Amino acid sequence: xxxxxxxxxxxxxxxxxxxxxxxxxxxxxxxxxxxxxxxxxxxxxxxxxxxxxxxxxxxxxxxxxxxxxxxxxxxxxxxxxxxxxxxxxxxxxxxxxxxxxxxxxxxxxxxxxxxxxxxxxxxxxxxxxxxxxxxxxxxxxxxxxxxxxxxxxxxxxxxxxxxxxxxxxxxxxxxxxxxxxxxxxxxxxxxxxxxxxxxxxxxxxxxxxxxxxxxxxxxxxxxxxxxxxxxxxxxxxxxxxxxxxxxxxxxxxxxxxxxxxxxxxxxxxxxxxxxxxxxxxxxxxxxxxxxxxxxxxxxxxxxxxxxxxxxxxxxxxxxxxxxxxxxxxxxxxxxxxxxxxxxxxxxxxxxxxxxxxxxxxxxxxxxxxxxxxxxxxxxxxxxxxxxxxxxxxxxxxxxxxxxxxxxxxxxxxxxxxxxxxxxxxxxxxxxxxxxxxxxxxxxxxxxxxxxxxxxxxxxxxxxxxxxxxxxxxxxxxxxxxxxxxxxxxxxxxxxxxxxxxxxxxxxxxxxxxxxxxxxxxxxxxxxxxxxxxxxxxxxxxxxxxxxx
Amino acid sequence: xxxxxxxxxxxxxxxxxxxxxxxxxxxxxxxxxxxxxxxxxxxxxxxxxxxxxxxxxxxxxxxxxxxxxxxxx
Numbered sequence: 001x002x003x004x005x006x007x008x009x010x011x012x013x014x015x016x017x018x019x020x021x022x023x024x025x026x027x028x029x030x031x032x033x034x035x036x037x038x039x040x041x042x043x044x045x046x047x048x049x050x051x052x053x054x055x056x057x058x059x060x061x062x063x064x065x066x067x068x069x070x071x072x073x074x075x076x077x078x079x080x081x082x083x084x085x086x087x088x089x090x091x092x093x094x095x096x097x098x099x100x101x102x103x104x105x106x107x108x109x110x111x112x113x114x115x116x117x118x119x120x121x122x123x124x125x126x127x128x129x130x131x132x133x134x135x136x137x138x139x140x141x142x143x144x145x146x147x148x149x150x151x152x153x154x155x156x157x158x159x160x161x162x163x164x165x166x167x168x169x170x171x172x173x174x175x176x177x178x179x180x181x182x183x184x185x186x187x188x189x190x191x192x193x194x195x196x197x198x199x200x201x202x203x204x205x206x207x208x209x210x211x212x213x214x215x216x217x218x219x220x221x222x223x224x225x226x227x228x229x230x231x232x233x234x235x236x237x238x239x240x241x242x243x244x245x246x247x248x249x250x251x252x253x254x255x256x257x258x259x260x261x262x263x264x265x266x267x268x269x270x271x272x273x274x275x276x277x278x279x280x281x282x283x284x285x286x287x288x289x290x291x292x293x294x295x296x297x298x299x300x301x302x303x304x305x306x307x308x309x310x311x312x313x314x315x316x317x318x319x320x321x322x323x324x325x326x327x328x329x330x331x332x333x334x335x336x337x338x339x340x341x342x343x344x345x346x347x348x349x350x351x352x353x354x355x356x357x358x359x360x361x362x363x364x365x366x367x368x369x370x371x372x373x374x375x376x377x378x379x380x381x382x383x384x385x386x387x388x389x390x391x392x393x394x395x396x397x398x399x400x401x402x403x404x405x406x407x408x409x410x411x412x413x414x415x416x417x418x419x420x421x422x423x424x425x426x427x428x429x430x431x432x433x434x435x436x437x438x439x440x441x442x443x444x445x446x447x448x449x450x451x452x453x454x455x456x457x458x459x460x461x462x463x464x465x466x467x468x469x470x471x472x473x474x475x476x477x478x479x480x481x482x483x484x485x486x487x488x489x490x491x492x493x494x495x496x497x498x499x500x501x502x503x504x505x506x507x508x509x510x511x512x513x514x515x516x517x518x519x520x521x522x523x524x525x526x527x528x529x530x531x532x533x534x535x536x537x538x539x540x541x542x543x544x545x546x547x548x
Numbered sequence: 549x550x551x552x553x554x555x556x557x558x559x560x561x562x563x564x565x566x567x568x569x570x571x572x573x574x575x576x577x578x579x580x581x582x583x584x585x586x587x588x589x590x591x592x593x594x595x596x597x598x599x600x601x602x603x604x605x606x607x608x609x610x611x612x613x614x615x616x617x618x619x620x621x
Contacts, residue, residue: 002572003569003572003573006565006568006569007565010561010564010565013561014558014561017556021555039558171558171561174558174562175558175561175562175565178562178566179565182566182569182604186596186600190590190591190594190596193591193594194590194591324589325589325590326589326590326591326596327589327596328576328577328580328585328589328592328597329576329580329585330572330573330575330576330577330597330601331573331576331577331596331597331600333572334569334573
């Protein structure tokens with residue numbers, strides 16, 4: 001308890017310390033654009049490590065085995081490197097405040113409005129879901145009242161982000177990143193000692209489940225029926241590895257905002273590469289504990305609804321259960337602090353991104369176009385608090401309608417996949433027109449929702465959308481994302497070809513081929529982002545081969 | 549470290565926090581030696597609290613020393 005109280009005091013102290021350094025819009029919304037590559041990179045990753053990420057993927061590893069690691073490797077690394085090397089120059093050189101802001105520059109106001117509104121909606125929803133899942137853990141592990149957990153952690157986040165803006169969020173995210181590792185690292189270390197190493201872990205899981213499929217990354221993906229996830233390798237490679245992953249890591253403003261705060265273009269390119277290097281290691285503290293739970297826990301975990309009905313433990317509790325298995329007082333406090341830190345970094349990411357998109361892309365663009373910089377900073381501060389309050393409301397909504405949790409991934413894929421189609425065409429294809437961008441984004445999103453509704457009304461449609469009636473939810477999400485991205489790209493290209501292109505001078509700084517990217521020829525090899533991206537990519541390939 | 553302005557480095561904040569945590573966890577680990585828990589955790593015989601706490605003290609100490617205010621970056 002003392003450890004948790006000290007943690008809360010520390011994050012608030014950082015917020016108060018940075019209060020005086022967030023006076024202009026650039027300071028508050030972009031942390032003054034003065035972050036080093038390391039700070040921006042760790043914050044970039046930490047904003048993604050919400051409690052859903054930590055506990056949810058440990059739970060997924062318990063359910064689906066090592067296949068869950070795809071979300072950290074092929075589902076992240078290539079996209080993060082692509083962001084750093086290919087896309088970051090356009091985001092950075094255009095000096096945009098946000099991803100919807102880039103769409104405004106490239107495709108005009110309608111595209112910005114559409115993406116800003118859907119992003120704001122998704123952000124507060126995700127924040128509320130994150131909040132609820134954290135409160136649930138506090139209840140299970142510490143016996144805390146859910147309302148107490150929700151309000152105390154949320155108000156803390158609201159205070160430190162409202163005081164210090166993005167800088168405060170970023171600094172706290174770096175602190176939280178360190179705590180997450182220090183608190184969670186013991187589980188895999190002790191788990192491997194107890195089980196007797198990786199080979200024994202595989203043997204124990206095969207013995208417990210009667211199948212060796214839970215510890216193979218690729219070799220079971222030849223057929224929908226050969227693996228615990230009910231997915232084919234095409235879904236993992238094209239749906240996850242291409243559309244969902246590139247969509248999230250390159251266009252979700254929650255993470256991109258951290259990189260926009262970098263001090264120069266080189267730092268902005270290096271930040272996602274540093275983030276990718278650490279992302280590759282996260283399965284060690286998330287996926288491995290899930291697998292260890294499969295091998296070592298004496299109780300069998302089940303889905304949330306079944307666990308509530310039977311009074312047992314759900315998949316989501318695998319990480320806290322493993323923590324409680326090894327850690328006494330003190331260490332348990334550090335582990336719980338790691339989970340709280342994960343929750344708060346995810347929530348701070350959501351509210352700071354929401355505040356920026358609301359202030360710049362909705363309020364300033366559609367409601368009050370000409371106001372002073374200090375007015376917008378003040379709006380940003382209030383928005384942070386309002387965003388937290390709306391998230392709290394969402395958390396209570398989720399509590400009433402637990403089935404919302406089942407639709408999180410689906411909701412996510414509605415907006416992210418088409419947005420990626422629009423942004424990538426905007427950056428790489430100068431012929432894409434404002435009308436093409438808008439209609440591609442709109443119809444891509446509508447088609448995704450329509451496919452989801454079709455399967456809900458007629459389950460037999462699954463064999464068409466996901467190419468197999470054996471596909472599980474995860475697989476359906478992958479394929480739906482892929483189709484909606486294709487719809488977005490086809491519509492954008494089609495409409496662009498029959499509408500008038502923008503003059504080339506309006507594309508400078510926004511599109512490949514029209515923008516001069518500063519050369520890195522004068523840098524030493526070890527200073528070049530491309531060199532480090534190559535090393536990270538080689539490690540990524542090696543890991544996939546090792547666990548094939 | 550963070551940037552050019554005279555400002556306390558975030559790594560210094562982190563160092564202080566890790567150092568405090570290290571002392572607390574090390575203390576709890578030592579206390580457990582003399583008064584074992586009623587329901588001991590798995591692998592309690594490894595005394596994880598002691599060596600993990602000591603590791604945190606070392607890491608925290610290094611960060612506090614190298615990123616203390618006033619020390620040239």
